[in-house]
Amino acid sequence: MSARTMCRIKNTQRIFSATRPLLILVLILLSQNVQAELKLCLAEADFPPFTFKVDVASSEYKGYTVELIEYVSTHLERPIVIRKFPWKRCLFLLERGEVDIVADAYHDVQRAKKFYYSRPYYKMTPQFYYDQRVFPDGFPHASGPVSLPEYRGCGIQGYSYEHYGPGYNRLIKSASSLVQLFWQLARKRCDYVVEELEIVEGVNLLGPSIIDLSNIKHARPESARSPELHFIYSKDRAIDAKIIADINVAIQSFINSGQASKVMEKLMRP
Structure with a gap:
């Protein structure tokens, strides 16, 4: 092996040694970024004033729940990717672990056997x-x-x-x-x-x-109780307990800060 080749090998080793910590940091950050993303499923049918299309031709949704999701994402400092499917499909994807969260769920006994519930974010009539x-x-x-x-x-x-x-x-x-x-x-x-x-x-x-x-x-039926809206998470494939706790904190902040009331007043204004 020539002296010139040996010199090139040594230079390459020095460069790799110098950049190795940076490469490791980049890999760690990329890994954290992949883990940070949360996938949430919304029912694609209009559910105003909570989720509904801006117009018939648009794929953009707005509403109380959409603004809450944005608020939670900011609070968690995590991107929340919204996917839209029929309601029953959302539940199926949640059970399979293909999404982390489903929004706008009512509590019932059978559903509670499969899913964890967030704290409520709206009480209905x-x-x-x-x-x-x-x-x-x-x-x-x-x-x-x-x-x-x-x-x-x-x-x-x-x-x-x-x-x-x-x-x-x-x-x-x-x-x-x-x-x-x-x-x-x-x-x-x-x-x-x-x-x-x-x-x-x-x-x-x-x-x-x-x-x-x-x-x-x-x-109003006299025997009916007011249902509440929740996020739900699969019990079999639940996301980290701390994330669920942080989402609950964000929901309470959304309500206590008056932001929830402002959003609903804006949406229900003719």
Whole structure:
């Protein structure tokens, strides 16, 4: 081996020795960056005022939950990547560990067997809706219509209605969206439908012609409790407990700072 070749080898070794700590640091940072990203699934169907498309042609979503996610991401100093799928698909991906978080989940006993829940970030107002032309004297709801087996109540596929009280499991859940749910009511496929007040009012803000409520009355079922919205995490593939705790801190800060109220007031303003 020539002296010139030996010299080149030694120079290469010196350069590698000098840059090795930097290369290791870069690899560590890249590894941390990969670990830092959280994947969150949102139901792709409009769920105003919490998540909804800016316009029909857009893939951009806005709403209370979207702003909360941005707030949490800033608080954690971690990017949160949002993926959008049908609600049941989101739950499937969460169970498989393909996403870390699913947003806008109600609490129910069966779901709690599989998932951890964040602290609640919004309390909803349960309602049932009926056609006043069919029930001109009002709807009998002493303890909530879901407790009356002689009436057909309807809900949306994959949604939890446990908070509506005894008889909730008799609800016909064949609608794929809120629009289809009220279409079923208009076509007398159902005697009543159940949905939270904030959601129906939110849809009306998107456009008064989306759901025709001109002959529709609504009331709060006496037996219903107010459902709350949560983030959920898989028990089998849960993210780090500290991250879950930090998300809870961020949610509480979002509420206590008044930011939550400001966001909702802005969204619900006609």
